[in-house]
Amino acid sequence: MNSSATFRIWRGDAQAGEFRDYQAEISEGMVVLDAVHQIQARQANDLAVRWNCKAGKCGSCSAEINGYPRLMCMTRLNDLPLDRPVMIQPLHTFAVLKDLVTDVSWNFRVKKTVKRFAPRPADAPDGTWRMAQADVERIQEFRKCIECFLCQDVCHVLRNHQLMDQFAGPRNYVYAASLEMHPLDTQNRLADLKDRHGIGYCNITKCCTKVCPEEIHITDNAIIPLKERVVDEHYDPLAMLLGRLFSGSRNKANTRA
Amino acid sequence: MRQAAAVAKEVRFGETARRDAWWASPLAVFLGLCAFVVYTTWAALQGDHYRFGPYVSPFYSPELWGSSGAWFGPGRPAWYPRWLFFSPALLVLWVPAGFRLTCYYLRGAYYKAFWADPPACAVGEPRKHYWGENFLPLLIQNIHRYFMYLAVVLVLILAKDVWDGLWFTSPSGAVRFGVGVGTLMLATDVSLLVGYTFGCHSLRHLCGGRVDRISECPLRGGLYRCSSALNGRHNAWFWASLTWVGFTDLYIRLCAMGVISDWRILF
Ligand code: SF4
Ligand code: SF4
Ligand code: FES
Ligand code: FES
Numbered sequence: 001m002n003s004s005a006t007f008r009i010w011r012g013d014a015q016a017g018e019f020r021d022y023q024a025e026i027s028e029g030m031v032v033l034d035a036v037h038q039i040q041a042r043q044a045n046d047l048a049v050r051w052n053c054k055a056g057k058c059g060s061c062s063a064e065i066n067g068y069p070r071l072m073c074m075t076r077l078n079d080l081p082l083d084r085p086v087m088i089q090p091l092h093t094f095a096v097l098k099d100l101v102t103d104v105s106w107n108f109r110v111k112k113t114v115k116r117f118a119p120r121p122a123d124a125p126d127g128t129w130r131m132a133q134a135d136v137e138r139i140q141e142f143r144k145c146i147e148c149f150l151c152q153d154v155c156h157v158l159r160n161h162q163l164m165d166q167f168a169g170p171r172n173y174v175y176a177a178s179l180e181m182h183p184l185d186t187q188n189r190l191a192d193l194k195d196r197h198g199i200g201y202c203n204i205t206k207c208c209t210k211v212c213p214e215e216i217h218i219t220d221n222a223i224i225p226l227k228e229r230v231v232d233e234h235y236d237p238l239a240m241l242l243g244r245l246f247s248g249s250r251n252k253a254n255t256r257a
Numbered sequence: 258m259r260q261a262a263a264v265a266k267e268v269r270f271g272e273t274a275r276r277d278a279w280w281a282s283p284l285a286v287f288l289g290l291c292a293f294v295v296y297t298t299w300a301a302l303q304g305d306h307y308r309f310g311p312y313v314s315p316f317y318s319p320e321l322w323g324s325s326g327a328w329f330g331p332g333r334p335a336w337y338p339r340w341l342f343f344s345p346a347l348l349v350l351w352v353p354a355g356f357r358l359t360c361y362y363l364r365g366a367y368y369k370a371f372w373a374d375p376p377a378c379a380v381g382e383p384r385k386h387y388w389g390e391n392f393l394p395l396l397i398q399n400i401h402r403y404f405m406y407l408a409v410v411l412v413l414i415l416a417k418d419v420w421d422g423l424w425f426t427s428p429s430g431a432v433r434f435g436v437g438v439g440t441l442m443l444a445t446d447v448s449l450l451v452g453y454t455f456g457c458h459s460l461r462h463l464c465g466g467r468v469d470r471i472s473e474c475p476l477r478g479g480l481y482r483c484s485s486a487l488n489g490r491h492n493a494w495f496w497a498s499l500t501w502v503g504f505t506d507l508y509i510r511l512c513a514m515g516v517i518s519d520w521r522i523l524f
Binding site: 064066067068069081084087089092132133134135138154156157159160161163181182183185198200201202203204205206207210211219220224225227228229231232235236 | 273274275276277361362364365368369374375378379381382385386387388389390391392395396399402458459461462466467469470471472478488489491
């Protein structure tokens with residue numbers, strides 16, 4: 001590995017900014033965040049960067065490295081071509097606060113509009129519930145989410161079309177799926193998903209799945225299954241009829257108190 | 258929403274800071290699908306050379322009307338418009354075509370390859386406005402499950418064709434059991450189509466995806482797990498079955514045209 005490399009980092013705020021080149025010493029095992037920290041310590045003390053765990057678990061250090069959304073702490077330098085400057089930019093979809101730090105609060109605001117978890121009455125007198133492992137397996141995958149918002153950043157509905165008012169985005173569909181498929185939950189979020197959260201805007205192009213550092217199968221296991229449930233209740237005449245005749249065929253938790 | 262004007266953002270078609278060959282995968286999908294559509298259209302319009310010995314081309318099965326072996330008899334159906342070109346394939350091909358065109362995997366792939374929406378992840382798009390599948394015409398994609406029901410029936414019929422492909426008629430008229438290269442091609446074709454069809458998202462949903470407590474019915478749980486296992490590689494099953502169905506038609510076609518001869522492996 002070379003002993004030094006160039007990092008082209010975006011510097012600026014919401015009004016204006018530019019790319020600046022920095023040289024950093026590099027050594028074996030370094031990740032992009034190490035280089036950014038070194039530059040911050042030695043050359044640019046005012047460089048803003050958000051980070052916390054350096055272990056790919058807090059979801060703070062999201063950025064775009066050579067044009068691709070990634071966690072800086074999980075991108076190893078020996079996986080990048082170092083013969084050209086390594087380009088580091090803030091997330092494209094969200095407003096820049098300073099340098100590499102963006103304002104991702106919109107994601108949390110939308111999350112609050114998803115109906116909360118509403119469990120059925122407790123199964124046992126001590127106020128506890130009983131669940132089968134097979135029933136919670138599916139939603140355990142969704143609980144791995146670290147809210148890095150790389151999926152929200154790359155999704156073209158937000159990134160290219162800015163449909164923030166009509167589309168909740170892949171992270172929030174993962175969240176909705178974790179509640180909607182929960183064996184104890186009694187809520188129905190399908191009408192919201194269709195109208196308020198605009199799941200129909202997703203054209204299943206799977207960019208969210210590709211960038212997810214937790215390797216959650218966002219499109220296949222959360223979005224498409226939710227789309228199918230929306231079809232059941234809102235588009236498929238046969239399923240709507242059967243749903244009326246045999247109410248509770250989804251065995252939502254409220255069918256068994 | 259506030260956007261920083263100075264950040265290098267892909268705003269123009271094809272603009273991106275990505276340095277990898279992001280265009281390779283959509284280009285491969287584009288070329289692969291074009292090649293298949295051209296061959297299938299040509300083969301479907303031939304209206305001939307789709308039977309050889311006990312084999313029938315999967316493009317022409319079930320043969321509802323057409324040759325003497327057709328389900329409802331030779332010739333074209335009475336209701337079929339006189340002015341319209343007729344081939345037995347046209348009566349069935351709309352089922353697999355509709356099934357594949359509304360397949361969740363392929364939708365995502367052709368929105369990228371044919372409509373550049375987006376051309377690839379984190380690459381600029383040619384159009385500003387966007388409706389997705391939220392409105393007509395693409396809202397119609399929600400019909401997919403109905404094509405799935407028909408596709409399952411079709412797979413059963415193709416499985417019957419494999420069975421028929423095991424019984425060869427000798428010149429003396431005696432019917433004997435046998436296995437030819439064509440039989441193996443038909444069997445492989447059905448196996449790949451089973452892998453593709455039974456991993457369909459709509460079928461997975463029907464098996465167990467729609468239910469929150471799968472554990473209450475062990476059969477349902479088993480079916481859901483099988484379908485999910487196939488679903489994990491749905492794109493691979495898509496391409497493998499698509500390619501193989503084309504090769505199977507080509508093989509039977511070339512045998513029927515006398516260009517190659519079918520090699521009998523057993524008996
Ligand atoms: S699959 Fe849907 S949610 Fe995911 S990036 Fe594509 S359009 Fe966005
Ligand atoms: S789903 Fe994956 S990419 Fe999206 S916020 Fe969660 S961890 Fe990040
Ligand atoms: S610093 Fe926590 S995910 Fe990178
Ligand atoms: S999702 Fe691909 S065939 Fe149904």
